[in-house]
Amino acid sequence: MSNRRDEVDAVLIGVGLVGTVLGRELTKAGLRVVGLERGEPRNTVPDFQGPAMHDELRYAVRLALMQDASRETVTFRHSPRDTALPVRRWASFLPGTGLGGALVHWNGQMFRFQDHDFRMRSHTIERYGKDFLAPELAIQDWGVTAAELEPYFDRFEYLLGVSGKAGNIQGRKIPGGNVFEDPRSRDYPTPPQKEPYGSALFRRAALELGYHPYPQPSANLSQPYTNPEGMRLNSCVFCGFCERFGCEHFAKSSPQTVLLPRLLADPNFELRTGCQVLRINLDDTRRRATGVTYIDPRGVEVEQPATLVILGAYSYNNVRLLLLSGIGEPYDPRTGKGVVGRNYAYQTMSYPQVFYDESVNINPFMRSGANGTMIADFAGDNFDHGPLGFVGGAYIGEIMTNGRPIGFHPTPPGTPSWGSKWKRAVARHYNHTSTVNVHGSSVATRYNYLDLDPTYKDAWGLPLLRMTFDFPENDLRMSAFCTEKTVEIARIMGGQLVAGSPRTRPYDVTEYQTTHNTGGAIMGTDPATSVVNRYLQSWDVPNLFVIGACAYPQNASYNPTGTLGALTYWAADAIVTRYLKAPGPLVSA
Amino acid sequence: MANVSRRAFLQGAGAVAVALTVPGCDRLTRQVEGRRASYSFFSADEAAFIEPAVARLIPADELGPGALEADVPVFIDRQLAGAWGAGAGLYRAGPWRAGQPGQGYQLPFTPAELFRKALRAIHEELARTAPDSFGALPTADQDAYLQALEKGGRDLGGVPSEEFFASLLELTVEGFFSDPVYGGNRDMVGWKLVGFPGAYANYYEFVDQHGVAFRRPPVSLGQGAGEVG
Numbered sequence: 083m084s085n086r087r088d089e090v091d092a093v094l095i096g097v098g099l100v101g102t103v104l105g106r107e108l109t110k111a112g113l114r115v116v117g118l119e120r121g122e123p124r125n126t127v128p129d130f131q132g133p134a135m136h137d138e139l140r141y142a143v144r145l146a147l148m149q150d151a152s153r154e155t156v157t158f159r160h161s162p163r164d165t166a167l168p169v170r171r172w173a174s175f176l177p178g179t180g181l182g183g184a185l186v187h188w189n190g191q192m193f194r195f196q197d198h199d200f201r202m203r204s205h206t207i208e209r210y211g212k213d214f215l216a217p218e219l220a221i222q223d224w225g226v227t228a229a230e231l232e233p234y235f236d237r238f239e240y241l242l243g244v245s246g247k248a249g250n251i252q253g254r255k256i257p258g259g260n261v262f263e264d265p266r267s268r269d270y271p272t273p274p275q276k277e278p279y280g281s282a283l284f285r286r287a288a289l290e291l292g293y294h295p296y297p298q299p300s301a302n303l304s305q306p307y308t309n310p311e312g313m314r315l316n317s318c319v320f321c322g323f324c325e326r327f328g329c330e331h332f333a334k335s336s337p338q339t340v341l342l343p344r345l346l347a348d349p350n351f352e353l354r355t356g357c358q359v360l361r362i363n364l365d366d367t368r369r370r371a372t373g374v375t376y377i378d379p380r381g382v383e384v385e386q387p388a389t390l391v392i393l394g395a396y397s398y399n400n401v402r403l404l405l406l407s408g409i410g411e412p413y414d415p416r417t418g419k420g421v422v423g424r425n426y427a428y429q430t431m432s433y434p435q436v437f438y439d440e441s442v443n444i445n446p447f448m449r450s451g452a453n454g455t456m457i458a459d460f461a462g463d464n465f466d467h468g469p470l471g472f473v474g475g476a477y478i479g480e481i482m483t484n485g486r487p488i489g490f491h492p493t494p495p496g497t498p499s500w501g502s503k504w505k506r507a508v509a510r511h512y513n514h515t516s517t518v519n520v521h522g523s524s525v526a527t528r529y530n531y532l533d534l535d536p537t538y539k540d541a542w543g544l545p546l547l548r549m550t551f552d553f554p555e556n557d558l559r560m561s562a563f564c565t566e567k568t569v570e571i572a573r574i575m576g577g578q579l580v581a582g583s584p585r586t587r588p589y590d591v592t593e594y595q596t597t598h599n600t601g602g603a604i605m606g607t608d609p610a611t612s613v614v615n616r617y618l619q620s621w622d623v624p625n626l627f628v629i630g631a632c633a634y635p636q637n638a639s640y641n642p643t644g645t646l647g648a649l650t651y652w653a654a655d656a657i658v659t660r661y662l663k664a665p666g667p668l669v670s671a
Numbered sequence: 672m673a674n675v676s677r678r679a680f681l682q683g684a685g686a687v688a689v690a691l692t693v694p695g696c697d698r699l700t701r702q703v704e705g706r707r708a709s710y711s712f713f714s715a716d717e718a719a720f721i722e723p724a725v726a727r728l729i730p731a732d733e734l735g736p737g738a739l740e741a742d743v744p745v746f747i748d749r750q751l752a753g754a755w756g757a758g759a760g761l762y763r764a765g766p767w768r769a770g771q772p773g774q775g776y777q778l779p780f781t782p783a784e785l786f787r788k789a790l791r792a793i794h795e796e797l798a799r800t801a802p803d804s805f806g807a808l809p810t811a812d813q814d815a816y817l818q819a820l821e822k823g824g825r826d827l828g829g830v831p832s833e834e835f836f837a838s839l840l841e842l843t844v845e846g847f848f849s850d851p852v853y854g855g856n857r858d859m860v861g862w863k864l865v866g867f868p869g870a871y872a873n874y875y876e877f878v879d880q881h882g883v884a885f886r887r888p889p890v891s892l893g894q895g896a897g898e899v900g
Contacts, residue, residue, distance in 0.1 A: 139849035509864050
């Protein structure tokens, strides 16, 4: 027997980036909103304070800020022929939990996807012809353009105070910025962060080869900044404890530092932490959500009726809740039919390293999570794919984020993994090595997808999400090409030795790569091939919006958060200015 | 004993204990006694393997102290005795199946269970085949034994030896480089070896002084991390 609470205007599933922004926009519009967060409440003070926060073992290795895999994880297999087994310990990707979500422990790497990313299928056909698309590719258009999203990118960047240098303001190209970017209405809110040594060596090498290096846009701020919500941030001090950590300095943009205190002060908003949502409830027509059912911190099942439901948990948790709630037809890779779970994609990473002599002090520990120098010359479709036989690309950059020694103690290939030779190599190379990231895109294919596992359950007795994934042929070719280009740059960065190899199969869930899990509840223009419309509104249940990187039909070369922030404001704007006035489908199916 | 011959062990019989070429041997002896008294997970037999084993994984040499001098066994002991050793954060529901490469850890054991089983099997094996304790063997034989574990394909009481070895090596590196508050990295010797300054909070004035050698002594959480500059 469920405890039924009074109906509210809107309920948020998850109070991270999406929940905080939607909560703010909906309460400002006069709605009474309840935010359900499964994790703990937490704030810069006292939870992220130094020196305790500067603890590599606790946060980076034992993953103190991440989801407890003992209660809820995913299962994984490489292909539909295999048996999925639980990811018993997080490693390849690290889903967060708790108030503020993953934007508490992120690195702050802030990008805009390009217009050709949003129109990947039609753009590729326009430029290269229909025959260019390999049969394995399930790439789709998003249903939005970069020009439509520009005001929302702008708004999100000014909320966060992003530090960077524009490369294209209203069509005017600016050397030293990303000259490949689509036109932006104005420059970044704050100038770029200081450039570390290894990044400067990369910049000189990239210039020598005729590329277009620019400072990585960063949500670790270069100078104090007060955002449009009146929240004040400080300068980043390059402590080297960003990703997997909370920022003690109020220098990294997170819900806590840019918006959440405003939302929590609003009497129309109620936050409930420790609440695990089990399902979204539907009425008899199954075309309308009536609210959600969750388990409260005491273990009691509670029903929260709501007129509007915002599903804003982590990417694949959104997909899982749709499947657990019976919303949308599950995708079936045998027939290619169904939508929920299709087009799961990831990121295709490789990491060439430059080993210097001992006179070159790289000082890897003096970094922020996003203050490197990079090029977009090989990102997306910024280069001619005609002769290459693949789609997509990678940004390439010396964007090292830290020198924490449990995780970072590089040795040249051929070094033993223990003993005196290992120790000597670690001591010799620790402060004299640069890593260059090859941050590659990830296409969707028919057989990479998400569904419910038939065997394994979570702590609440519900099926775990099953992930079926391996790197597509297209992305292996992309990685080989972009890694080779990177090694060419690395060879003139002044080191004695360059080591680097492209991504290969099989995908290994024990190696950290990125927490950029995308797709599964994708946006699009056709209900037969997408879960949500261009405003992230469920095709099946119009009073449900599903907002997350789960909406990406495939993943681009850039880190996904900037685009997610823009989509979040884009959806919020559509809800507030159109949906609330006339609740119903914003796009006719 | 797949890769280390019985003869190799017999040849090592009676070998004198390996002379450590580190300064401060007296202090080390006192340190070893203190360490043993402080174990809450390891039995004496288990410690008699773990201590010399980590000393081979990260040896003391002319570059400075190794894992043993850094009290890495104390770190491992505390990790195994604590929440992590009991399986915190580890999904533990069955059914249990051997995975394919890339599917990750699929054994039903917590870290503490895994160590207990493997160390028992190792102790029994060494008792059968080696006349002396592991630590009394010549270092070449110790290395050969560890290499055989690493190579894998051997069963240690239900634990594949490569799983045990990988976990031991991972914990040894963690204990050498984690903050001293966890019991290892004594005197921050791991950080001093590579030049990691520890828990400092601020390099704002240094980050664009390209190539500067940052030579300040490291700071641990226990000291309170200070601002630099």
